[in-house]
Amino acid sequence: MMMKKSYEASWECPSNIALVKYWGKKPGQLPMNPSLSFSLKKAQTKTSVRIEPASRRKVEFLFEGKTSFFTERVEKYLAAMSLEHDWLNNYAFYIESENTFPHSTGIASSASAYGALALCLVDLKQQVTEKKFTTQQFFQKASRWARLGSGSACRSVFSSFALWGRLEGFPNSTDCNAIPVTEKFHPAYQSLRDAVLLVDSSKKQVSSSAGHEMMNEHDFKDVRIAQANSHLRQLLEVMKTGDHQRFFQLIEKEALSLHALMMTSDPSFILLQPNSLAVIAKIRAFRQQTGLAVGFTIDAGPNIHLIYFEQDKQMVHQFIEGELLSLTENGDWLDDCIGNGPRKLNG
The missing domain is CATH 3.30.70.890 (GHMP kinase, C-terminal domain)
Structure with a gap:
């Protein structure tokens, strides 16, 4: 893979609220039970990632313009991801992130944060490899990558309702990523x-x-x-x-x-x-x-x-x-x- 230049990606991702709760997990950040949530509209994380060729991976992370304790979590996340996605080792990451909602308000900021970061990473992979994913592939990958950072984050990359976890009799449901729920619900929901x-x-x-x-x-x-x-x-x-x-x-x-x-x-x-x-x-x-x-x-x-x-x-x-x-x-x-x-x- 030829490294030739820097790349950038910016995404906004919502948090979500679970109606059926995820509690307990198996190895690999997989859920003990399936869950159902709906994404929120106003509670969003906006994340921009710029990568530049480097001899080894390094990370600079700013949250709302300041260095953050989240930097260490992002470093560990990228290190874990790089075991499967080797291209991550060849770049320096410059990440800026901000929330549209304040901290400690009962809204899961890790869900929107990892959702936004995963969307940026899948976007960057398309650019680096010059391989275009279908829309379904793109969001499925983003959901899977977000899950590795925060379990509930895998549900945030879809609009409206999302189901995460294997549910018997429900096609395509899996522990590996969430899926959008396209059931014909009553319009009130x-x-x-x-x-x-x-x-x-x-x-x-x-x-x-x-x-x-x-x-x-x-x-x-x-x-x-x-x-x-x-x-x-x-x-x-x-x-x-x-x-x-x-x-x-x-x-x-x-x-x-x-x-x-x-x-x-x-x-x-x-x-x-x-x-x-x-x-x-x-x-x-x-x-x-x-x-x-x-x-x-x-x-x-x-x-x-x-x-x-x-x-x-x-x-x-x-x-x-x-x-x-x-x-x-x-x-x-x-x-x-x-x-x-x-x-x-x-x-």
């Missing part, structure tokens, strides 16, 4: 919104990586795998029929199951805060009082994601401002919605 209620922005006492590791010897490991598969199949069906009541029952059970697994790990740990539970109680009371199709999900942290539909935006915002913000840290919340996936940026 294309108007989903996600209001992130920031209960506590402090660093988690147990990282997600450590939590995943604890699933290896968890008492409920096999039951959880069966549960996630069952929930996923049920969710895909109710989203076709538009059974909103069952939809919210399933995603809330998934969220609470995730935290139940943490509370029954060995050692056990609790990430929910008293105000997390207070927000959940108010959401359920609001749903019962109004009859609106609203509910919640939670990632591996204390912050609550209020899931609702576009048509109910005004009433939901009034509810948030009137009853929930007093339970959040500094009255902070972010409002987002289902998105159109990643986008190539002009250099």
Whole structure:
């Protein structure tokens, strides 16, 4: 392969919110159970990568114009990737990245970060090798490469809904990468919104990586795998029929199951805060009082994601401002919605 010049690639990639949760992983950053998510619209990472020929691989990484602790993670990621993709050893990498959303807001920045970086790397591979991938090949590779950095990142490279993990009876599903879900869902689900209620922005006492590791010897490991598969199949069906009541029952059970697994790990740990539970109680009371199709999900942290539909935006915002913000840290919340996936940026 002839090295002749520098190359550049710039991509914007969203974060995503899981409805069926990924918790626990097998060697090779493969999931113990399948998961389903939808990509967000506003919560994006923008990443630009320039590579220049070099005698050995080196990395310079700037996050929002400053050096970052993430540099070491990127170096380890590229080193691991280079074992299979030797061309990565022949370049110096100059990476600049920024988020459209603040840190510690309950939105997974590693998903959007590794998604954006993987998209840039696949783009660069096309340029270096002068081999053009089909659209399907391009995003499949990006999903696979993103997974090696952060498991949930593999779902971020697709618009709307993405499924990651082998699901029996679902064609093309695999543990190696996510796939876009093109089921004929009820049109209401294309108007989903996600209001992130920031209960506590402090660093988690147990990282997600450590939590995943604890699933290896968890008492409920096999039951959880069966549960996630069952929930996923049920969710895909109710989203076709538009059974909103069952939809919210399933995603809330998934969220609470995730935290139940943490509370029954060995050692056990609790990430929910008293105000997390207070927000959940108010959401359920609001749903019962109004009859609106609203509910919640939670990632591996204390912050609550209020899931609702576009048509109910005004009433939901009034509810948030009137009853929930007093339970959040500094009255902070972010409002987002289902998105159109990643986008190539002009250099």
